[in-house]
Amino acid sequence: MRRTHFLLLFLWIGTITRMPAASYYLSSSAGKDTHTHQEAQNPATPWQSLEKLNQFIPQLAPGDSVLLKRGDVFYGTIHLKKSGTKEHPIVYSHYGKGPLPMITGLSELKGWVSHSPGIYFVELPLSFSQIKVLTLDGKPQSMGRFPNPDEVNKGYLIPEKVEGNNQLSHEVFLKNEGWQSAELVLRKNHWVIDRQKITARQGNTITFSTASSYEPKKGYGFFIQNHLNTLDQLGEWYQDKENNRLYVCMEDTNPENYTIHASNVDQLITTLPNTRHVTIEGLHLNGANEVGLYIRGGSFFRFSNSIIENSGENGVLALNMDHLSIHQSEIRNSFNSGIYLRSGNYQATITDNLIENTFMMPGMGQNGDNNGYALFSISDADTIARNTIRNVGYVGIGFRGSKTLIKNNLVDGFCLSKGDGGGIYTYTGNSNPRYTDRKVTGNIVRNGEGAREGTPLQGSDLPAPAEGIYIDDNSNNVLVTDNTVYQISNKGIYLHNAQNIEVSNNLVFDAGYLVFLTDDELGQPLKSIRISNNTLIKKEPHQIGMGIRSASPEFQTIGLSDQNRYVDLTGFGIPFYFQNRATKKEMYHTLESWERETGWEKSTTQITKTINQDLFEYDTKTLTNANFSDAINRIYCTNGCTLTHAKEGNISITGKDEIASLKLDLGPLKNDSSYLLSITASSEGQTIMEAYLRQKGPSYQKLSTETPVLLTNSKNEFKIVIESPREDQDASLILNIYPPKQEINISLLSFEVLKKTPASPSETNFILLSNTELVQKEIKLESVYFNLFGKTQPKVFTLNPYESIFLMRE
Template identity: 55%
Template structure:
């Protein structure tokens, strides 16, 4: 039936005079004539024979590869069709999609003891990017392993030169020469660099990009035989043309072990026009599976791309490119990369999984690690599902771009300073216009602390939900659902003429954040309205602004939004003045006075039902450590007094008061809860965080932020375990002016086993990442942010999200 359907599809799309040519690796014969190859009973066999004939194809012809067959090599598209007669490459027969592969099986394994085996590589194979065991891709061997502290990143003891690092574990001399040094140069760069010499504890390497090593950022070593100690790890000896592999309790002859030997699986000429690839499976490219070099009206549809050593699809200088209804899995660098010179591309209904998830296997420098990245004008990127992107989910530049109805689920898993949806313009600032980001679902941006100065703290890694960066402008951001974001839900950096309207942002470090600096233009003409912004944890902040010049009138306006606090700690606002080097938190009233923003914005508070972090419980009362009277001191802007019943009175003498409390009972590797009750003579914001008690006074945790008022408030905020073994202090900063704050019953409580804080259905964040309206069941009666009631079910439109709270009986 599939054969008949495919013939029917071709016959309706093409004139009846068009010829069909057949290819089968199992039943074909390259000795057949072109006339014979037009009969499915006498097909050609190899891509080599097909490539010889492709220049003879006529517009309207089709080439059909037999389903279930596997073809080794590269398909070279060297002929164009016409607007009404495209050349089509598709499939015939029954079974799985036909596979074009670059993978070769290895046999003849030799044992070297200690679970290490090696096999000879085919003479034609160069440097290998892809190794699979029974179809599962494997990372190179590395030292340290990724399951060791800091996820296997070492921190340099010294950086003697821009191409050198030192670490005391490097002995003896010459041990790592020829291996690769994989280094995080900053949050968004991971470079691979050949080690050319070793003197004692110092490695010298060939720089992989213009970025230089940076203090506090880590590295590991790969592609060396001495790294092989975990199952599946491999190393290529290029000199002797052998692959070394670590296999734990496995016989290599019982496994299907394959390596990539073909750089590109499908390539085009620089001016290829009107070509369709439909229903083809490309697997195991050493570099890029589908390499498009230019032309117009190229379509790749209903296909699969699996295990690409660099990019799934790389295109440049191609107008009217269509990539649709396809799957791209395990692209080591980027899934779809539209580099330059393209126009009016359509990328829709694709599923892209596991992009740049091996930190030592991508490419060096900028613009790598995207599931989808396009720099062209007039693109439509719609209804794609992106799962597990090592860096950015969807990146775009250009004018007249539409990013609509996509799901991005998991991003910034390997690198940071990126977003689920990200746009960057840069200093050249070509003035892009008419860009729309609408109706997308962006979730689970965890960030990658490992190998950065953030490792060992719970300070959020820079993973942003929707991120418009350096001179991005003329963007409408609307109807998006963003949640589960480590750092900032929606982040505007050096942007102008941006409208952010009717978005739902839940569970992000900062629900909204804007910043300007020397890297781009000042913030101007920004509009925020009708957004639903929900704080889940005490560490989260409603809105933050970082600038050297707080001209809120020039920046724009934020109003008519809806904030909801689930943590019981209140909604706060934040500024960081880069000119004065000062930070400040605000209550809603103080923010309205300072910024003249949020005048009619609604702030709601769901009744607090426990500590700020779901899923934690505390130890027995015997483990509680009171914070002693003699241990607290005012370190700025206040006078501190102890009153009966263990009360601390903090009287402000400046805009900001700071109190330091050494934590004598604090131990590394244990999570703690700080418990207290507090009130203020007026509205005040209290910031709490852990810090080293002595020089260099490094911050050890993210801040927890609590809004206080006249009424007594019970506060319980949790801090994650820290590996720091030195003396630790709790810092309290009060943004209260010359008011007074009273704190009672300060306690430090070790956290023990997990339990659920709220009932499982305390709230519902419902999303529909699909193309049709869905009926979702509800367990009880719920209301949305406007008070509308829902019972039993809710009908959710495509690519929409809604936040519902269960009615309290």
């Protein structure tokens, strides 16, 4: 009998453990919170509010589901306070038809009152804190600012004087009572934009609160926001905290013609510090005042097929979560960062997501370092793959940690609001942990701009610091392979204070430096670098094949670069650059002299394929005569060389030092003008001539980008377009020759004003094709093209996912 009772008890327990999981339904349009939890398991009798759901969540069991009705909008926050198990996770998803169910922190604002022509205000509920998100017909709007971003230098003013860490001067502060209590948005350097409250004014000098450890710098700009006087463009807004009002500029229309929302919910989904085995699938999070999805610890959290948009700070913020998965989701319009995986996470998998429009409104993000990333993680064992990142104010993908894989991602448009960042970027810093097994492979990185505005580079054509793949301070043990990097303002692949790095089989096209290596006081010296089998293509005259800047130029210790393929599309040659940081000595090299100097590139090849240039149109006024007769008597040597006037108006230069410098004074330059520098010259042997514009006298500031050209014993003709140089009343043309210990002949030197800037060299003679899709892509060519090996490319062929090919026409 006892045996029979025991068997029945065992079967009863087994029945309990096999009970089916429950599904609970929510509908904001058809639900009622008075329904029981048994009724809420029927889609015909759902609950209505997130408040009711949050009350019940602690009673959920592993394997249960919470389903929100598609097409419905739910206001507030879901607090995930219950965990599932490995076999039976708790799932939050949807049911029905229509758009994904939306969880929102946005409240519609009504009852607008006219304040002044074009400006309206609304009384805010007392519950509203500092608003970070305001939308106009669903589109996020930035706070009002002065000057506006469509004005000169994108609305940045340069201080007349900077004093200490919290004072600056500008005549603008003499107006509008010094902008009392407004916010000062200040670029502290290329990579930091801080927001500080203006606290006092004396004359044209203001005092402001400190926001980060960075101090203001001379030459870096600011604008003013969060003040009623800034409102002059449609959608700009200002919150008056003291009187609990929100003001909006509507120009010549009425706010009742728009739907205007503001956020008052800080997070839309949150977890407890130890949330385990929870899945979110197919939800839409819109308008968090701070963070859309806030994960505070645990393990095995999955977020997929969902949308997060219009987040006042970060789309996703996660810490202390093991095995986080974010998959096939869209994160749009994050004012600070898209996905931010902070400390304590392990083995995150971030795959097949779209992240776009991140940190695109300067002044709406957060202060200090590590802000403005589309995707940022500092955890170990991450897999970041097949994501598409478009339009990010700073860094596309930032990573740290060991055993990290960055594979088959597209980063398209980065460093659009700040600079000194990369499409793909890693940093180690002074703590210098020895990370291992890190791979950046098969990615496509393009369109890095660098944001000159509000920096000493504004108003110039000097390269802004945007780097394609950027391996920064003390980073080590990274494989960079099979990537495509192109249309980059500064450096295509940049190794800074890095060790044990392999760069192989990459295609780099159209970057200021195709590859650049440097070490400095911020980190360890370059060591054990291997660069091989890369295709490096120069598109513009000023671009350089490879550059190295080092205080300890021992090339065998630095590593080796060899078996690469350099392609010159300009006819100007491929220059190589070296600077000894200890002695400040600079030198340009030809491929031949670079091999002698470094021992590198012994098996490297170089291909020259000149693209046809468009015709130039000259202004009637020229600064120097095209036939050379005017300029020849005003050229003189400034550094260790002898200048001789030869027959037929030519000049010859010989030098004793490693660099010869020629100077031709030009007079005033205009920033709104474009110029054409024409040079015809030859040399006894191969040498590099560098041309740029500079101030005639102290402080000898450069006014244009340097353009190096390769001279040979043939007659070399070069035409260099200089667009919008820095304006100066007394400029000079500088020609540096490396090395000068041979005779250089110049038969033509002219500097002329252009009526219009010519279009870029015709790109019909080359194409760069990339497959950014997840499947093979069939390519059909309309003309005959050749690959870089000189072989005819089939007119129909396929590219594998994230594969690229560069083709040229005869």
